[in-house]
Each structure stands twice: as C-alpha cells, then as structure tokens.
Amino acid sequence: MTDASTTSSAPQGARQSEESAVTRFLRATEVDTRMLGMLGALLLIWITFHLFSDGRFLTPRNLWNLSVQTSSVAIMSTGMVLIIVTRHIDLSVGSILGFVAMVMGVTQTSLLPSVLGLGSPVTWVITLSVGVVIGALIGALHGYVIAYLAVPAFIVTLGGLLVWRGAAWWVTSGQTVAPMDATFRLMGGGPNGSIGATASLVVGIIACIGIVSMILVGRRNRKRFNFPLRPMWAELTLIVVGCGAVLGAVAVANSYPWPKGIVKRYAQANNLEIPDGGLFIAHGIAIPVLIAICVGIVMTFIATRTRFGRYVFAMGGNPEAAELAGINTRWVTMKIFILMGVLCAIAGAISTARLNASTNAQGTLDELLVIAAAVIGGTSLGGGIGTIVGAMIGAVVMQSLQSGMVLLGVDAPFQNVVVGIVLVLAVWLDGLYRRRSV
Amino acid sequence: MQDPKQPATDSSSSVGTGSAAGDKVVEMQDCSISFGGIHAVDHASLDLCKGEVVALLGHNGAGKSTFIKLLSGAYKRDTGTIRIRGEEAVINNPRDAKAYGIETIYQTLALADNVDTAANLYLGRELMTAWGTLDDVAMEAQAREVMGRLNPRFQRFKEPVKALSGGQRQSVAIARAILFNAQILIMDEPTAALGPQETAQVGELIKQLKSDGISIFLISHDIEDVFDLADRVAVMKNGQMVGTAPVSGVTKDEVLGMIILGKCPPGATPGPGAVDVG
Numbered sequence: 001m002t003d004a005s006t007t008s009s010a011p012q013g014a015r016q017s018e019e020s021a022v023t024r025f026l027r028a029t030e031v032d033t034r035m036l037g038m039l040g041a042l043l044l045i046w047i048t049f050h051l052f053s054d055g056r057f058l059t060p061r062n063l064w065n066l067s068v069q070t071s072s073v074a075i076m077s078t079g080m081v082l083i084i085v086t087r088h089i090d091l092s093v094g095s096i097l098g099f100v101a102m103v104m105g106v107t108q109t110s111l112l113p114s115v116l117g118l119g120s121p122v123t124w125v126i127t128l129s130v131g132v133v134i135g136a137l138i139g140a141l142h143g144y145v146i147a148y149l150a151v152p153a154f155i156v157t158l159g160g161l162l163v164w165r166g167a168a169w170w171v172t173s174g175q176t177v178a179p180m181d182a183t184f185r186l187m188g189g190g191p192n193g194s195i196g197a198t199a200s201l202v203v204g205i206i207a208c209i210g211i212v213s214m215i216l217v218g219r220r221n222r223k224r225f226n227f228p229l230r231p232m233w234a235e236l237t238l239i240v241v242g243c244g245a246v247l248g249a250v251a252v253a254n255s256y257p258w259p260k261g262i263v264k265r266y267a268q269a270n271n272l273e274i275p276d277g278g279l280f281i282a283h284g285i286a287i288p289v290l291i292a293i294c295v296g297i298v299m300t301f302i303a304t305r306t307r308f309g310r311y312v313f314a315m316g317g318n319p320e321a322a323e324l325a326g327i328n329t330r331w332v333t334m335k336i337f338i339l340m341g342v343l344c345a346i347a348g349a350i351s352t353a354r355l356n357a358s359t360n361a362q363g364t365l366d367e368l369l370v371i372a373a374a375v376i377g378g379t380s381l382g383g384g385i386g387t388i389v390g391a392m393i394g395a396v397v398m399q400s401l402q403s404g405m406v407l408l409g410v411d412a413p414f415q416n417v418v419v420g421i422v423l424v425l426a427v428w429l430d431g432l433y434r435r436r437s438v
Numbered sequence: 439m440q441d442p443k444q445p446a447t448d449s450s451s452s453v454g455t456g457s458a459a460g461d462k463v464v465e466m467q468d469c470s471i472s473f474g475g476i477h478a479v480d481h482a483s484l485d486l487c488k489g490e491v492v493a494l495l496g497h498n499g500a501g502k503s504t505f506i507k508l509l510s511g512a513y514k515r516d517t518g519t520i521r522i523r524g525e526e527a528v529i530n531n532p533r534d535a536k537a538y539g540i541e542t543i544y545q546t547l548a549l550a551d552n553v554d555t556a557a558n559l560y561l562g563r564e565l566m567t568a569w570g571t572l573d574d575v576a577m578e579a580q581a582r583e584v585m586g587r588l589n590p591r592f593q594r595f596k597e598p599v600k601a602l603s604g605g606q607r608q609s610v611a612i613a614r615a616i617l618f619n620a621q622i623l624i625m626d627e628p629t630a631a632l633g634p635q636e637t638a639q640v641g642e643l644i645k646q647l648k649s650d651g652i653s654i655f656l657i658s659h660d661i662e663d664v665f666d667l668a669d670r671v672a673v674m675k676n677g678q679m680v681g682t683a684p685v686s687g688v689t690k691d692e693v694l695g696m697i698i699l700g701k702c703p704p705g706a707t708p709g710p711g712a713v714d715v716g
Contacts, residue, residue, distance in 0.1 A: 224575070227575075309572075313552060318551055320546070322562075324510075
C-alpha cells in the first residue's frame with residue numbers, strides 16, 4: 001500500500017504520517033485486524049485453561065482431540081456463514097445432521113450389507129453419497145420454501161428443526177444403529193482414522209508450498225496490472241508465519257502417540273518387537289480434520305472466487321441492489337440452503353463415524369454451536385459480512401471453551417452458562433469494533 | 439437546445455397510440471401499475487428518441503420513479519405496452535431490460551455497500567477467468583480506467599463502497615451504467631447527493647453521452663437541475679402524465695405550473711393528467 005499513499009489525496013497522506021509502527025505493519029501486511037484479535041482471544045483462552053488445568057490443556061493429546069471434536073461444527077459453520085451473510089438463519093442444521101446420520105447408519109448397517117456383503121470397500125462411498133444427496137434434497141426443500149414461497153427462513157428452519165428430529169426417530173423408531181462400517185469409521189478419527197507422521201509431514205509441506213505460491217501468484221497479478229505491491233519484508237513475514245503455523249500444527253499432531261494397548265495389538269498383528277522405551281507411533285493429522293480443512297478451502301474458494309459467492313455477499317449487502325443488478329436472488333438463496341444440507345451430511349458422517357453409532361439425539365443443539373461459531377467468527381447478523389476461515393476459528397473457540405471447562409471439571413449446566421455469556425459478549429465486542437472502524 | 443425530431447406543435451406526441459417514428463428508441467404506451475388500491479402510475483405514455491434527453495418532472499410521489507421502473511424492469515406493469523426500437527419488448531425483470539441496452543442509475547444508487555467498487559460495477563456481469571473463477575484483477579483494472587475518466591481523483595478501489603462519500607458513490611453508480619455500452623440510460627435524481635461542482639460534472643457527462651447518441655431519461659423533482667440539459671420535459675402529477683413539451687417551447691414558470699397545478703401551457707402537448715385551463 002506504500003505506492004497508493006503517494007498517489008492518494010492529501011488528507012489520506014496526512015492521516016498516514018500519524019500512524020504508529022503497529023498500524024504500518026498491519027497496513028503493509030494487509031492482515032485483517034479483527035481476525036488477529038480473534039486469534040489473540042483464542043490464544044488467551046488456551047493459555048488461561050492451560051494454567052488453570054495444571055498444564056493439561058496445551059498438550060498434543062488435548063489439542064489433537066480438540067481438533068477432531070471441532071471438525072463437525074466447523075464444517076457446518078462454513079455453510080452457516082453464507083446463510084447469515086444473506087440475512088437468513090438456519091435453525092435446523094442439528095436436526096438435518098441427526099436425520100441424515102440416521103439414514104446413513106441404516107444404509108451401511110442393514111441396507112448395503114444385504115446387497116454388497118459385510119465390509120465391502122465401497123460401502124462408505126455409497127453411504128456418504130446417499131447422505132449427501134438426502135442432505136441436498138432437504139436443503140433444496142428448505143431453500144425453495146424460503147426463496148420462492150417467501151416464508152421467513154427462521155420459521156422454515158424452526159419447522160425443520162422439529163420435522164427432521166422427528167424424522168430421525170421415525171427411521172428406526174428411536175433405536176440406536178451400531179456398529180458402523182470399518183472404512184466409514186475412518187472418517188471419525190481415532191488411531192486408525194489418522195494419517196500418521198509421514199503423511200502429515202507431506203500434507204504440511206504441500207500446505208507450505210501452497211502458501212508460498214499463493215503469495216507469489218498474488219504478487220505477479222498485482223505487478224501485471226500495476227497495483228501497489230506489499231513490501232518484500234511483509235510478504236516474507238506472511239510466509240514465515242503461515243508456514244510456521246502449519247508445520248507447528250503438524251508437529252503437535254505428530255507428537256501425540258497411539259495408546260499403548262493399540263500399539264501392542266498393532267505390533268502383534270505386524271510381528272513387530274516393542275523396544276524397551278515403548279514403540280512410538282504418532283497419530284498425525286486426523287482424517288476428520290483433513291476433511292474439515294478441505295471443506296474450508298473449497299468453501300473459501302466458493303465464497304471469494306466464484307460468481308455464486310460474489311452474489312451471496314452482494315445480496316447480503318443490499319438485497320434490492322442485487323435484484324436490480326439482474327441477479328436471480330431466489331435461485332442463489334436456494335443454492336445456499338442446498339449447500340448447507342450437503343455440509344450437514346458431511347458433518348453427520350464425521351460425527352456418526354466418531355461415535356461409531358447413529359443415535360436419535362445426534363446433533364441436538366448443534367445449530368446453536370454452529371450459529372455461535374459463525375457469529376463469533378465475525379459473521380454479521382445484519383448481513384453482508386463474514387468469512388469462512390473466521391467461522392472455522394470461531395468453531396475452535398467454542399470447542400476450546402467447552403473442552404477446557406471439561407478439563408477443569410466445570411459442571412455441564414454451568415458450561416452452558418459460560419458459552420451463552422461468551423456468545424453475547426463476542427457479538428457486543430464485534431459491534432463495538434465495527435462501529436469504531438466504519 | 440432545438441430538437442429537430444420533435445416539432446413543438448406537432449400532434450404526433452407521446453400521448454395516444456400508433457405513433458411509430460423511425461428513430462424512436464423507447465415508446466411506452468398506456469402503462470399502469472397499482473399497489474393495492476393506489477394507482478401509482480395511471481395510463482401514462484412517453485417516448486424517447488435517439489440521442490434525446492427527456493426530463494421527467496413532478497413532485498415527490500408523482501409516480502415518476504415508479505413509471506420509469508416499469509422500463510428498467512424493477513416493477514412489472516399491470517397494463518400497457520413498451521416498444522424498444524420499434525419492437526414490442528418483454529421486460530419482466532432488470533435482466534430483461536439490460537438485454538435491451540437499458541441501464542439505470544437508481545435514486546437509491548442500488549449499490550451493494552459491503553463490496554468494493556469493481557465488484558459493484560460488474561455486479562451480475564462479472565468478468566471470469568478461463569477457469570470460470572472471478573477475474574478480480576481484470577475487473578479492478580477496468581474499474582480504474584472507467585473511474586479515472588469520471589472522477590480522476592478517485593483512489594479508494596480496495597474499500598467497500600460504504601466507506602465512500604456521497605459523490606464517490608454516485609460516480610460508481612454512473613460508471614456502472616455507462617460501462618456496458620448502454621443505448622438507453624435512465625438517471626433517477628442523479629445529482630441528488632452531489633455538490634455544485636460534481637453536479638456540473640454530471641451535466642457535462644450527460645452532454646457527452648448525448649453526443650455519443652445515447653438516449654437519456656432524466657428524472658428530477660427540481661426543474662433547475664434539468665432544464666438546461668433536456669431537449670424535452672415530461673411532467674407527471676398524481677400518477678398521470680400532465681403533458682410533454684420541448685424546452686424551447688415553454689418557460690420554466692410554465693413548467694412549474696405543470697408540476698404544481700397540472701396546468702398545460704399552449705406550447706405543451708397535454709396528457710390525461712392535464713387539468714382544463716380556465
């Protein structure tokens with residue numbers, strides 16, 4: 001932005017000279033201060049819990065578990081961002097998750113084995129596809145009623161909350177379905193559902209290459225059109241911080257070993273001898289976390305790089321303007337809800353696999369966690385503002401609070417009190433921030 | 439300000455049907471729309487020739503904006519026909535209107551406040567890369583070019599348009615309308631948010647667009663804004679067309695009389711909304 005300052009008008013130039021070093025740093029790196037604030041808050045939460053839990057919070061084991069627990073809500077929160085950005089709300093995601101999970105449970109335990117036999121390698125693919133299709137259909141139904149029949153989303157999805165929870169019960173008359181297909185279960189994490197140390201390192205390195213090339217491509221594009229460039233030191237800082245965070249996360253995942261019992265069984269099965277100090281087999285990144293990260297990347301791409309994403313944000317900013325600009329706002333609205341249904345199905349697959357069962361109560365109250373994650377992550381309920389990555393970090397914040405309170409032995413009802421207060425506080429602070437910055 | 443295409447005393451006026459001169463780009467005939475029991479536009483007719491500037495005047499609530507929104511596709515008319523370049527046009531939504539080369543600068547500007555200038559300019563007509571993704575860089579480059587012509591001091595391309603001043607927002611809305619080679623331009627109170635200098639700029643722009651052969655509807659409640667720019671004035675009152683007149687054939691006071699009293703002077707062609715004189 002240094003180039004811009006030379007060409008901008010006088011008042012802007014005057015304002016710039018008064019900036020402190022911190023402001024200059026933020027301007028040069030073009031980092032979103034709000035995002036930085038949220039990461040700071042997350043760090044604060046983590047350190048506080050770490051201190052109060054006698055050092056049990058910031059351990060590889062806890063952080064790894066935290067990442068797995070966050071996946072399902074994080075995936076749904078990416079869709080909730082688009083919904084809230086367009087000034088709608090979806091109260092039914094937990095119930096959709098429950099219903100789709102139930103259908104997926106029945107599909108893989110009773111329907112498919114009779115056709116394919118038990119333990120077929122394609123069971124999980126078919127099951128997941130069935131779930132995704134059903135999720136999409138439910139979303140399409142909600143979206144149609146909201147967009148074309150003009151029933152408020154609050155009402156439609158409030159109805160959906162009851163309907164799909166009831167439907168989940170109806171699938172098996174309330175019985176829990178278990179156990180799940182062995183391959184399907186990998187989506188839920190656990191020692192087997194993680195990719196191991198070597199593969200994690202490879203993923204980490206690929207991510208680093210991705211970060212570097214993104215920054216290089218951005219720089220080349222700016223050069224091509226003579227846009228102001230970030231200073232070189234700012235680019236380098238971004239690369240170092242980004243890659244450091246990725247490799248740090250991989251290091252944490254790689255330092256969480258398999259439990260002794262599983263190592264012993266694994267050694268017996270593979271005729272390995274366990275050395276004196278015990279055999280160290282790292283978990284590596286859990287598969288649900290990888291799925292969540294992929295979903296996050298795809299959703300960010302959709303939100304920022306596609307026409308659909310642009311329309312979503314324009315509709316949120318000014319629905320009338322979007323309509324006058326010739327955007328088919330109804331169809332876009334319907335597509336958003338279809339996307340939400342698909343994400344609910346993916347989240348449902350993960351939570352079913354993790355639990356190794358489909359239960360009638362699965363996903364109960366998830367809608368509130370998902371909405372809270374999106375809102376804490378900076379999605380404005382007034383519409384038009386929100387980021388996918390913000391919502392996913394918001395999901396981590398929510399899960400950190402819960403998991404930290406479990407570590408501290410806080411009673412379950414009191415946990416809800418804290419989560420509720422934090423949500424209100426976060427929205428208030430967010431409002432303060434926005435009023436100040438605009 | 440002589441308009442050779444529209445002799446002052448000619449009876450082939452906008453009122454009445456069956457007039458189909460060759461260079462008429464827009465003919466709106468007998469258009470009506472009502473909301474509930476309110477006849478917002480009541481059998482109004484108006485036409486526009488190539489390269490002509492027609493000022494549509496009237497009080498607040500006279501129905502000018504609603505009438506013109508029938509042409510821009512924002513509202514769907516209850517009755518009436520619209521012909522574009524002599525052919526009957528089907529305009530059910532803004533997309534249809536844009537397909538006929540009709541661009542509109544709305545009174546409210548109709549900008550998406552939370553996205554930046556380039557995104558607003560190309561809203562609904564984004565430039566795409568070969569991979570089907572948004573080509574933000576190209577859009578911003580184009581935006582810089584067109585904004586550079588309209589408002590050379592404009593630099594805040596990275597910020598959402600919410601952060602811009604009234605005049606800057608207005609120039610974004612104008613730039614969006616002229617970016618896509620509009621044939622017919624509708625400007626609804628284009629200078630409402632502007633200072634004197636910027637208003638003069640818009641005046642210059644209108645003259646330039648007119649010389650490029652673009653036909654313009656200029657809507658205003660203030661006669662001072664538009665009298666010197668227009669070839670013809672059309673006045674609405676209570677949803678009805680009071681009448682039309684070439685600016686050379688009427689005085690400002692006479693037009694004011696049309697606006698306030700609905701009284702048609704001798705130089706004007708009365709419409710259904712005109713009250714009987716004397």
